[in-house]
Amino acid sequence: MIRKIALKEFKENLREGRFRVSLVIVVSLLLMATWLSLNYFNSVQQQHAEAKANARNIWVSQDEKNPHSAAHYGTYAFKPKYPLSLVDPGVDKYSGISIFLEAHKRNESQYMAAADQTGLARFGDLTPDFILLFIIPLLIILMGYNAFTRENEQGTLQLLKGQGISSWKLAMGKWGGIFIPVFIITAALFLVAGVLLTSLSDFGELSYDALLLMFLVYLCYYTVFINLSLLVSGLMKKSGISLVSLLVIWILVCLALPKASSNLADTIYPYPSRQAFASEVEKDKKAGLDGHNPWSQAAKDFERETLEKYGVDSLHHLPFNFDGYRMQKGEEHEAQVYFKHYEHLKETHNQQTKVYQASALLSPFLPTRFLSMALARTDYGTHWDFADAAENYRLKLQESLNMNFAENSSYGDWAYKADKSLWTEMPDFSYTPPKLGAVVERNSSNFALLFLWLVVSFGGLRTVTRRI
Amino acid sequence: MLEAINLSKSYAGHQALTDLNLSVASGEVYCLLGANGAGKTTTINLFMGFIAPTAGKVLVNDLDVNAEPQATKKHLAYIPENLKLYPNLTGLENLDFFCGLAAKKYSKQELEELLEQSGLQPEFIHSRVGTYSKGMRQKVGIALARAREAKVLLLDEPTSGLDPQASNEFSELLHSLRGKGVATLMATHDLFRAKDTGTHIGIMNEGKLKHSLAADSISLSELEDLYLETMRMDKTQLA
Numbered sequence: 001m002i003r004k005i006a007l008k009e010f011k012e013n014l015r016e017g018r019f020r021v022s023l024v025i026v027v028s029l030l031l032m033a034t035w036l037s038l039n040y041f042n043s044v045q046q047q048h049a050e051a052k053a054n055a056r057n058i059w060v061s062q063d064e065k066n067p068h069s070a071a072h073y074g075t076y077a078f079k080p081k082y083p084l085s086l087v088d089p090g091v092d093k094y095s096g097i098s099i100f101l102e103a104h105k106r107n108e109s110q111y112m113a114a115a116d117q118t119g120l121a122r123f124g125d126l127t128p129d130f131i132l133l134f135i136i137p138l139l140i141i142l143m144g145y146n147a148f149t150r151e152n153e154q155g156t157l158q159l160l161k162g163q164g165i166s167s168w169k170l171a172m173g174k175w176g177g178i179f180i181p182v183f184i185i186t187a188a189l190f191l192v193a194g195v196l197l198t199s200l201s202d203f204g205e206l207s208y209d210a211l212l213l214m215f216l217v218y219l220c221y222y223t224v225f226i227n228l229s230l231l232v233s234g235l236m237k238k239s240g241i242s243l244v245s246l247l248v249i250w251i252l253v254c255l256a257l258p259k260a261s262s263n264l265a266d267t268i269y270p271y272p273s274r275q276a277f278a279s280e281v282e283k284d285k286k287a288g289l290d291g292h293n294p295w296s297q298a299a300k301d302f303e304r305e306t307l308e309k310y311g312v313d314s315l316h317h318l319p320f321n322f323d324g325y326r327m328q329k330g331e332e333h334e335a336q337v338y339f340k341h342y343e344h345l346k347e348t349h350n351q352q353t354k355v356y357q358a359s360a361l362l363s364p365f366l367p368t369r370f371l372s373m374a375l376a377r378t379d380y381g382t383h384w385d386f387a388d389a390a391e392n393y394r395l396k397l398q399e400s401l402n403m404n405f406a407e408n409s410s411y412g413d414w415a416y417k418a419d420k421s422l423w424t425e426m427p428d429f430s431y432t433p434p435k436l437g438a439v440v441e442r443n444s445s446n447f448a449l450l451f452l453w454l455v456v457s458f459g460g461l462r463t464v465t466r467r468i
Numbered sequence: 469m470l471e472a473i474n475l476s477k478s479y480a481g482h483q484a485l486t487d488l489n490l491s492v493a494s495g496e497v498y499c500l501l502g503a504n505g506a507g508k509t510t511t512i513n514l515f516m517g518f519i520a521p522t523a524g525k526v527l528v529n530d531l532d533v534n535a536e537p538q539a540t541k542k543h544l545a546y547i548p549e550n551l552k553l554y555p556n557l558t559g560l561e562n563l564d565f566f567c568g569l570a571a572k573k574y575s576k577q578e579l580e581e582l583l584e585q586s587g588l589q590p591e592f593i594h595s596r597v598g599t600y601s602k603g604m605r606q607k608v609g610i611a612l613a614r615a616r617e618a619k620v621l622l623l624d625e626p627t628s629g630l631d632p633q634a635s636n637e638f639s640e641l642l643h644s645l646r647g648k649g650v651a652t653l654m655a656t657h658d659l660f661r662a663k664d665t666g667t668h669i670g671i672m673n674e675g676k677l678k679h680s681l682a683a684d685s686i687s688l689s690e691l692e693d694l695y696l697e698t699m700r701m702d703k704t705q706l707a
């Protein structure tokens with residue numbers, strides 16, 4: 001019976017010109033968005049590969065030089081493009097693609113794609129996630145706003161009820177009638193994305209689990225919208241009022257609430273300004289050991305402790321070059337300072353995330369948005385992960401260079417030059433984004449929120465259908 | 469099969485039906501006559517369970533309509549005065565859909581035959597209902613009532629909008645259903661049709677059943693006089 005109603009609804013929708021036009025527009029937009037994203041990612045991926053190869057080439061082509069000079073010369077860590085960023089580019093455009101790794105300093109990521117765009121970028125990009133998050137819910141509203149009001153208005157409800165059908169079965173049939181085309185469109189998009197990503201060369205490792213999970217997340221999101229559409233249609237007497245109410249809900253849920261929660265999160269838990277952050281870091285760095293300043297009190301204390309530890313009375317009698325050793329210890333102190341301040345930034349980020357999650361009780365868009373980005377590995381969580389991996393690589397690189405300097409020269413021997421082979425011995429930076437299990441665990445609250453929306457919206461629909 | 473016991477219904481202070489007692493047995497056709505607002509449609513709606521009674525009980529096949537709404541509808545087929553169907557579906561698709569809801573399975577050919585037997589011209593069977601006249605929609609409703617093979621038939625002005633030939637065919641259909649033991653309750657303005665097809669006739673006015681008599685106990689002209697007298701009497705009382 002439910003199947004019969006669902007097929008009837010689907011058939012009726014297909015025969016409505018308004019629906020056909022909307023369907024053509026949505027499918028065209030999806031195809032266009034996928035094609036544009038594919039071209040963009042092909043181009044960016046090529047640029048990344050070239051830039052990465054160039055950076056490595058520059059690093060290994062260095063002449064013989066003091067290892068600490070090489071540390072200052074620096075190199076780059078490139079954030080790899082994760083295949084699913086084709087579907088949801090997330091914050092990639094704003095978070096930068098590479099980090100310059102040098103001695104004594106933890107740098108921010110740079111070369112943000114948004115910085116290369118003109119003011120027209122304010123209008124946003126046509127990407128598959130835009131269609132999935134904003135446009136398909138609109139299509140659902142268009143299909144569902146008059147699901148029950150139309151029966152009332154055209155007088156078919158009495159005949160329907162006269163056949164002995166329960167209101168819940170009627171609602172489930174109508175639910176199915178909307179879900180079928182939405183499922184077909186979404187499945188087609190993810191299928192195309194899967195085929196395209198598999199066929200691309202050098203596009204990283206595609207996780208089909210993540211692709212499937214992302215597909216399921218979007219289906220849950222659409223289910224919530226279908227439930228809301230049917231619920232409002234069941235509550236209202238007129239189709240016009242139902243449509244306006246649902247459009248207001250769409251505006252609130254997809255546009256207003258996410259922006260409002262962003263402002264709210266930033267007001268309650270503000271990030272320090274770049275200047276204040278740099279100033280605090282500098283203050284803490286100065287309070288400890290500076291590898292380049294042997295005259296500071298911290299350096300003098302460290303010198304005394306080292307002499308005592310090794311039982312010698314002169315730095316010249318140490319079994320290593322104290323200059324290199326001090327450089328390394330200074331680096332370790334600076335790393336701790338950066339760690340402390342970046343942890344504070346992460347804590348602020350977590351606090352802001354809690355505000356978003358509280359807002360998600362009013363908007364199913366928010367958990368879906370976060371889950372989509374997380375599964376595409378284009379969220380801030382993945383960016384932090386990349387930045388931490390780059391910092392760990394930087395610290396290991398510095399340690400290798402400083403210890404080479406310390407172990408292969410004597411105190412005061414600043415003329416020491418390491419062999420060119422040292423640069424090649426240093427492994428290139430390689431980053432693997434978090435595994436799916438870790439992403440799911442980190443986003444368990446977003447999954448729970450989306451599930452809560454599913455349960456509540458089905459409950460609401462059940463309550464409303466009892467009145468029909 | 470059909471029974472109303474002390475049935476009353478009021479809407480916001482307006483008494484639409486007062487203390488109705490009525491029963492229709494298997495093989496009987498009970499025709500409710502009355503002017504607009506007499507309470508005929510309210511009675512049908514109460515039997516269908518579309519509205520709840522203010523007082524009294526409605527039984528279909530000994531089942532309380534309000535206590536077991538789904539179960540009672542399995543025994544019922546219903547044709548309203550102005551049957552509304554899905555305009556974007558064809559007559560055949562509408563019939564197939566509603567038969568499906570009632571768990572009745574027919575082949576496409578059987579459905580076509582049902583529509584044709586109900587008077588729908590074959591060239592319209594595959595046209596969208598949006599292009600149908602009121603009479604053509606009623607014919608789809610008749611086909612549905614036949615397809616449902618229900619034991620109880622509730623008809624609210626079923627011949628409204630039908631051409632004379634279709635009306636006659638409809639009367640023949642009621643006769644044949646009578647023979648199959650179907651209990652029918654029909655609200656109508658048409659005295660001739662009531663006398664021709666009914667086994668029992670009730671005359672309603674202002675929510676009350678004023679007269680209930682066997683159809684063969686009265687001639688058409690006597691029925692007409694009784695009907696007019698009932699209407700006039702109440703108007704006089706009102707004055």
